[in-house]
Amino acid sequence: MNAVKIKSVGAYLPSNIITNEDISKLVETNNEWIVERTGIKSRRISKGEDTSSIANKAAKIALDRAKVKGEDIDLIIVATLTPDNFTPSVACIIQKEIGAENATAFDINAACTGFIYALEVGRSLMAVGRYKKALIIGAETLSKIVDWSDRSTCILFGDGGGACVLETSDSKEGIINSYSISDGKKGETLIAGAVDVNNPFIEEKVEKHKYIKMNGREVFKFATKSMTSSIEKVLENTEYTLNDIDLIIPHQANLRIIEYAAKKLNLPLDRFYINLEDVGNTSAGSIPIALNNAFEEGKIKKGMKIILVGFGGGLTCGSTLIKW
């Protein structure tokens, strides 16, 4: 089995900043409530850029940093729940944009855990020798599916994306282990409908809920439990314990969820990288954006042991253990 390492990272956020104050002009809410319950102060909202455009900008930064050309990439996986189209996939659009003529390209959807799932799929395919250089992206334009009249959800989400270049490696560094699990029984707690079944042969049409609808308290419970269990699970059967971990990069959904997990795991909060204050929850974009920001801030050094951990719609959760 080949070892697989993250060679580079990149991220892109739309420039348009929407503060809590701005949202309070749309729905009955206020900055204090949002900051106290979520830790979020502002988020970036697209002024027309779709997911492929966001993903493309993040991907190009990661490729430049890795000094890898599009034609050298043989696998592209994009995690998103807000693709531009049903087809072509965002991954195929990126393939065209970066000239990755030799690549297999496809999207996956595991909502906010998408990037973790995409890393696991990419790494597994590379480990068995099928591919050598992959581009793994998590990107969203959640503002397309946010119900801007629902104050319990529209305060949470933002647009953006991140990417990384994966490479097979001879050394022991890289992705050490990954863990994932899904719970479809709880799917109804966080939904966003696609198109309705509508054709000339239907007698009674059933309309789906088009926008994000969430049972916040149920998702909160799942998030806190799954974050701690995913961190514990990814360390199982490895030579590492929680004490060896230098940095945890969690899905950036809510500061209270991260604080709760830190307390449960008996870890100081500064072991967690947090950037949700001015990014919000960007679903599949969240973890790669945080990874990129931590890298740019010099918080990631060679040899560090890092855990990426996510949870989200599906319901889904998972984690990745990395030796950088």
Ligand SMILES: CC(C)(COP(=O)(O)OP(=O)(O)OC[C@H]1O[C@@H](n2cnc3c(N)ncnc32)[C@H](O)[C@@H]1OP(=O)(O)O)[C@@H](O)C(=O)NCCC(=O)NCCS
């Ligand atoms: C959404 C969330 C912030 C709500 O916080 P909460 O403490 O659970 O709040 P509740 O939903 O119980 O609502 C409490 C009250 O605040 C009100 N409220 C909800 N949103 C509000 C807002 N934006 N501004 C002001 N009041 C609001 C509710 O109507 C409710 O009022 P009531 O008591 O009069 O009925 C929280 O549940 C959460 O973060 N859940 C996880 C969501 C998540 O991370 N989802 C993505 C996962 S990938």
